[in-house]
Amino acid sequence: MSAYDFDLFVIGGGSGGVRAARMAAQRGARVGLAETLGTDGLGGTCVNVGCIPKKLYSYAAHYNEAFGESTGFGWEVDSLPRFNWATLKANRANEISRLNGVYGNLLRGSGVTVFDAFARLTGPHGVLLATLNADGSPGHQAFTAKSILIATGGTPHIPHFTGREHAITSNEIFDLEPYPQRLLVVGGGYIASEFASIFNGLGSKVTQLYRGEQILRGFDDEIRHFVAAEMVKHGVDLRLNADVVDIRKTDDGLRVECEGGAVVMADAVLYATGRVPNVKDLGLAAVGVAQGGKDEVIVNAHYQTNVPSIFAVGDVTNRLQLTPVALGEAMVVVDHLFGPAAGKPPREMSYECIPTAIFTHPSVGTVGLSEREARERYGAVTVFRSEFKALKHTLSGSSERTLMKLIVETATDRVVGLHMVGAEAGEIVQGFAVAMKAGATKAMFDSTVGIHPTAAEEFVTMRG
Ligand code: NDP
Numbered sequence: 001m002s003a004y005d006f007d008l009f010v011i012g013g014g015s016g017g018v019r020a021a022r023m024a025a026q027r028g029a030r031v032g033l034a035e036t037l038g039t040d041g042l043g044g045t046c047v048n049v050g051c052i053p054k055k056l057y058s059y060a061a062h063y064n065e066a067f068g069e070s071t072g073f074g075w076e077v078d079s080l081p082r083f084n085w086a087t088l089k090a091n092r093a094n095e096i097s098r099l100n101g102v103y104g105n106l107l108r109g110s111g112v113t114v115f116d117a118f119a120r121l122t123g124p125h126g127v128l129l130a131t132l133n134a135d136g137s138p139g140h141q142a143f144t145a146k147s148i149l150i151a152t153g154g155t156p157h158i159p160h161f162t163g164r165e166h167a168i169t170s171n172e173i174f175d176l177e178p179y180p181q182r183l184l185v186v187g188g189g190y191i192a193s194e195f196a197s198i199f200n201g202l203g204s205k206v207t208q209l210y211r212g213e214q215i216l217r218g219f220d221d222e223i224r225h226f227v228a229a230e231m232v233k234h235g236v237d238l239r240l241n242a243d244v245v246d247i248r249k250t251d252d253g254l255r256v257e258c259e260g261g262a263v264v265m266a267d268a269v270l271y272a273t274g275r276v277p278n279v280k281d282l283g284l285a286a287v288g289v290a291q292g293g294k295d296e297v298i299v300n301a302h303y304q305t306n307v308p309s310i311f312a313v314g315d316v317t318n319r320l321q322l323t324p325v326a327l328g329e330a331m332v333v334v335d336h337l338f339g340p341a342a343g344k345p346p347r348e349m350s351y352e353c354i355p356t357a358i359f360t361h362p363s364v365g366t367v368g369l370s371e372r373e374a375r376e377r378y379g380a381v382t383v384f385r386s387e388f389k390a391l392k393h394t395l396s397g398s399s400e401r402t403l404m405k406l407i408v409e410t411a412t413d414r415v416v417g418l419h420m421v422g423a424e425a426g427e428i429v430q431g432f433a434v435a436m437k438a439g440a441t442k443a444m445f446d447s448t449v450g451i452h453p454t455a456a457e458e459f460v461t462m463r464g
Contacts, residue, residue, distance in 0.1 A: 002146060006032045008337065009127050009145035011119045011282070013037075014044020016314035016326030017151030018103055020334055025110040027338040032143060033112050034119035034129055041100025042107070042114075044153050045315070046323045049171045052099065053092050054194060057174070058359045060088050061201025065361070069396035083203055085179040092174065117141070121148065121283040124309045147309050147337055150289075150297055151330070152282065154275035154315035156191075163247030166254055167271040170195070180204055180268035184256055186244055188215035190358050191272035193231070197361040200236045207237040207264050214240060216358065220370035220419045222385075226403045227364050227421045233399060234361055244269075277316045294318050302336045303329055311337075322356060325349075355433035357426030362400055365425030367433040368417040371407050380410035382442075384462035390423060391453055404458045406442070413441040418459065428456045 010021045013035030021033040040048040060083075067081050107114050117129035125144045133139040156169035168176065170191050181204055185196045188210030196208040208215070208231075215238070216224045232238050245257045247269055256264045277296045284291060290298045290306040296318030303311045311333050314326030328349045335346040355367035368374075374381045384406040393400055402422030409416050418432050435444070450457030 002030075003144075004125060004146045005143040006030050006113075006145040008032075008147050008149060009119075009143060010034070010149045010151055011121075011127065012044065012151035012153060012278075012314075012316075013042040013103070013107075013114070014151060014153045014314065014326070015046050015323040016153075016330045017044070017149065018042060018107060019327045020149050020151065020313065020330035021112045022106055022110045023331060023334040024338055025107075025112045027334065027341075029338050031110075031112045032115060032145065033107060034115040034117050034127070036118050037116040041097065042103035043096075043099055047099050047103070048096060049174060051323055053096060053174050054170075054198070055359060056092050056095065057088065057198050057202070058194070058361070061198045061361065064201050064203060065398070069392075069398055072395040072397045085202075089175060115141070118281070120281060121287045121289070121310070123287060124148075124307050145309075147311060149330075149333060150282065150284075150305075150310065150312040150316055151314050151326070152278040152316045154318070154321060155278050156271070157274050157276045158271045159273060161244060161246060163249075163254075166247045166249060167269045169271055173268075173270055176268055178267075180266070182253065182266045182268075183207070184209065184254075184264050184266035184269045185272060186210075186269065187272035187274070188212060188217065189272060189274065190216075192270070193227075193358060193360045195270055195272065196236045196238075197231060197234070197359070200231075200234060201361055205237075206235070207239065207266070209239050209242040209244065209258065209264075211243045212241065216364070218370075219358075219364070219366060220405065220417065221372060222405065223364060223366065223370075223403065223419045223421055226387075226401075227358075227360055227362065230362050230400060230421065231360060275315065275321060277318050279316065292318065303333050304336075320351065320354060322354070325351075325354065353433060353437050355426075355429050357429065359426070362402070362422050363425040364419075364421050365427075365429030366417075366419045367429055368415070368436055369407060370417060370419075371405075374407045374409065374416050378409045378411070378416065381416070382408045382410050382464065384408065384442075384464060386458045386462055388458070390455055392423075402455055402458075404455070404462070406445070406459065406462055408442045413443055415440055415442055415445060420455075420459075422455055424455075428459075431456075432459060 007029040008024045008031045010017045010033040021031045025031045117131045119127045122128045129141045183199045183204045183206050185192050185208045200206040214224045243259050248255045254266045279295050297312035313329035315321045331347045332349045340346045358364040386404045405419045407417030445460050448460040450460045
């Protein structure tokens with residue numbers, strides 16, 4: 001019998017923590033997991049205030065377009081559809097509660113002991129849980145574990161400026177009350193661009209401010225310009241090279257003064273200016289866990305910190321902040337600590353060719369290198385592109401256009417970048433990511449028969 005209470009204690013019940021706890025327990029490990037369930041249910045950012053509710057709201061926004069476009073296909077809409085924000089919020093909340101329950105059942109069904117408590121490290125093998133006594137007074141429980149996994153995720157960050165208390169983040173936007181008829185979004189990353197599109201689609205007057213030359217820094221330049229132009233066509237008032245000076249509350253809503261003197265009036269101001277690791281009060285410094293400049297937990301290739309019994313995965317390590325990445329990292333930790341699943345080799349996590357989508361309207365899907373990165377890495381590259389109006393929009397009346405782009409390393413003919421702006425970009429790019437992981441060449445793309453009529457077939461019919 002081990003001298004420890006648990007073989008693995010996981011702090012944080014988000015994507016990475018739940019996956020690690022469940023898989024470790026399935027390998028026979030004695031696993032505990034702490035999450036402050038009073039704040040959010042199990043599932044972390046992705047389930048509660050991220051990917052899942054965001055995608056549901058994106059679907060809601062798409063209906064608005066679809067009603068308008070249906071007339072071109074013969075539908076006669078007698079009265080204008082009305083949007084009920086309360087219905088969407090309630091249905092979303094029900095679905096998220098259901099998912100919280102599914103996560104709880106998966107954990108408990110695997111034999112994980114789940115604690116509704118804030119956990120703090122007390123040593124290389126010690127955790128202290130802040131719990132409530134039977135009479136409701138604050139209490140605590142101390143446990144020991146052979147290994148500890150920090151999977152506490154991240155939290156939105158709002159920079160300092162006058163009136164910052166009037167800004168909200170992606171944590172609050174889902175339940176905002178009342179519905180913001182005028183929404184100002186600050187930032188040019190995933191979250192800002194997605195919510196600008198969503199609330200524009202739902203019917204708000206949306207202004208998006210970004211401090212740089214073009215939104216979505218780091219993505220392929222042509223894709224960035226193309227999606228920005230499409231968002232503007234859809235109605236987003238995108239202001240580049242713009243930043244907020246201060247926010248003041250007035251009788252007519254929030255008065256936002258921008259650099260250069262421009263003023264935007266808004267009912268809500270969403271700050272989506274990045275996320276920071278959730279490390280507050282975890283006791284990292286006291287235990288000597290090394291952290292980086294953004295307070296992130298520093299880990300090696302096995303997600304082990306400088307304290308050998310303590311590991312960390314997901315957003316708290318401030319690498320790629322994506323749910324599937326946290327899941328992959330969690331699997332590597334479990335295989336490392338408890339051995340791989342029967343008959344399987346130990347999992348490895350590769351950060352090459354990670355596909356991703358931005359659920360703007362239209363959406364962006366991308367895998368591999370941008371044109372600029374490919375030129376820097378390989379020198380000679382051949383770029384193939386196709387820009388067109390999707391078949392649906394020949395009747396819909398929409399002027400939305402689609403862009404697809406392939407970047408090929410000229411010397412080897414290998415496809416090293418694949419990008420798209422258009423409907424269902426994420427669904428399309430996922431499959432092509434497999435081909436790229438397998439090292440597909442442009443000749444292989446060319447020899448693949450297309451599915452007609454689809455947008456995706458463009459990727460296998462592009463000629464120089
Ligand atoms: P990002 O890091 O993607 O974007 C932050 C944005 O805010 C950038 O445009 C940045 O500008 C800007 N910014 C940063 N600091 C300031 C400041 N002080 N003043 C003004 N602007 C500022 O963060 P997000 O919050 O959008 O998202 C966090 C992460 O979550 C993403 O990186 C992504 O990994 C993940 N995510 C993934 C999604 C998906 O897969 N679909 C959806 C949502 C989130 P600059 O570019 O100039 O630095």
